[in-house]
Amino acid sequence: xPPSANGRTYQPSRLAAGICGRELADAxxxxxxxxxxxxxxxxxxxxxxxxxLNNQFLTGHNDACITNxxxxxxxxxxxxxxxxxxxxxxxxxYDQAVTYFxxxxxxxxxxxxxxxxxxxxxxxxxxxxxxxxxGQGHTVKGMGxxxxxxxxxxxxxxxxxxxxxxxxxxxxxxxxxYNTGRSVPCATCxxxxxxxxxxxxxxxxxxxxxxxxxATSSTSAP
Numbered sequence: 001x002p003p004s005a006n007g008r009t010y011q012p013s014r015l016a017a018g019i020c021g022r023e024l025a026d027a028x029x030x031x032x033x034x035x036x037x038x039x040x041x042x043x044x045x046x047x048x049x050x051x052x053l054n055n056q057f058l059t060g061h062n063d064a065c066i067t068n069x070x071x072x073x074x075x076x077x078x079x080x081x082x083x084x085x086x087x088x089x090x091x092x093x094y095d096q097a098v099t100y101f102x103x104x105x106x107x108x109x110x111x112x113x114x115x116x117x118x119x120x121x122x123x124x125x126x127x128x129x130x131x132x133x134x135g136q137g138h139t140v141k142g143m144g145x146x147x148x149x150x151x152x153x154x155x156x157x158x159x160x161x162x163x164x165x166x167x168x169x170x171x172x173x174x175x176x177x178y179n180t181g182r183s184v185p186c187a188t189c190x191x192x193x194x195x196x197x198x199x200x201x202x203x204x205x206x207x208x209x210x211x212x213x214x215a216t217s218s219t220s221a222p
Contacts, residue, residue, distance in 0.1 A: 011062055015073060017053035021046065021080030022148060025087045032087075046084045051093065054080045058100055066106050071130045072138055074100075074108020075145035082152050094156070101149060101160055110160075113146060114167035118185040120177060127170030128187055132178070139175055143168075 025046055031037045054077040056062075061069055078097050085094030101110055107130055114127040131138045146168055150160045161168055178184050 014053060014057055014062060015076065017050055018057065018073070018076030018078075018080045021050040021054060022076065022083045022145075024050070025080065025083035029083075029087050043088050047088060047090075050080060051084050053077075054084075055096075058104070058106065061106065069107060070134065070138065070142070071107040071113040072142035072145060074104065074106040075113070075142055075149065078104075078108055079145050079148050079152070082149055086152060086156065097149070098153060098158060098160070101153075102163055108142075108146075110146075110164045110167050113142065114164065114171045116187040117165065117167070117170060118174075118187070120182065120184060124173060125166075125170050126174040126177070126184060127167045128174055128185070129171045132175070133186065133188070136175075136179060143171065143175060147172075 028037075028039065028042045028046070032039050057077045058074065058081070078100055081093060081100075082097035085091070085097060100106075100108070103109060104112075107113060113130050115130060116128040118126050118128060120126055129139050129143060131142055150168060153160045174184055
């Protein structure tokens with residue numbers, strides 16, 4: 001894999017732990033009452049193998065600057081932690097993911113993943129996704145992960161769709177309009193300085209720069 005901006009390499013195994021962790025936990029939830037499926041052994045694997053990797057990423061971000069990773073990385077780990085918490089009936093693990101969604105320091109928390117609220121030419125409320133200027137593959141992937149988080153939480157009685165002034169719903173509208181050829185406002189973000197230390201600096205210094213409301217333009221789909 002190519003080196004990151006701060007000289008570290010991306011770790012596909014860590015990304016897989018997030019993507020596959022959620023999918024495996026979801027599959028196990030469907031299988032939990034089927035014999036001869038060994039639910040206890042599967043829960044132990046998710047707790048001892050996947051959850052530590054998810055936690056390491058969400059708390060340490062591979063010992064890199066927190067802004068080194070875009071929203072989709074955070075979200076796949078968040079979704080895995082949430083799904084494992086549900087599978088294991090583990091309220092603390094479940095709450096960890098919900099809390100990170102609401103106020104986590106990384107780019108996957110709701111106000112970082114959808115940093116800019118705006119309106120289209122018809123006055124409809126939109127939310128610019130953090131990766132919208134990066135590529136639609138990453139954008140849609142991240143939104144799919146956040147959609148999974150919101151759906152799992154909804155099934156547990158928690159409404160995350162309404163968090164941050166319904167940011168996720170507004171982001172879905174933004175991405176849908178762009179990908180169907182409509183013009184949408186586009187705010188540019190300045191980038192934080194690359195991390196040159198061997199460990200992450202304090203979280204306050206790592207907070208991603210937010211787009212200024214004045215730095216907007218109109219972007220149309222190609």
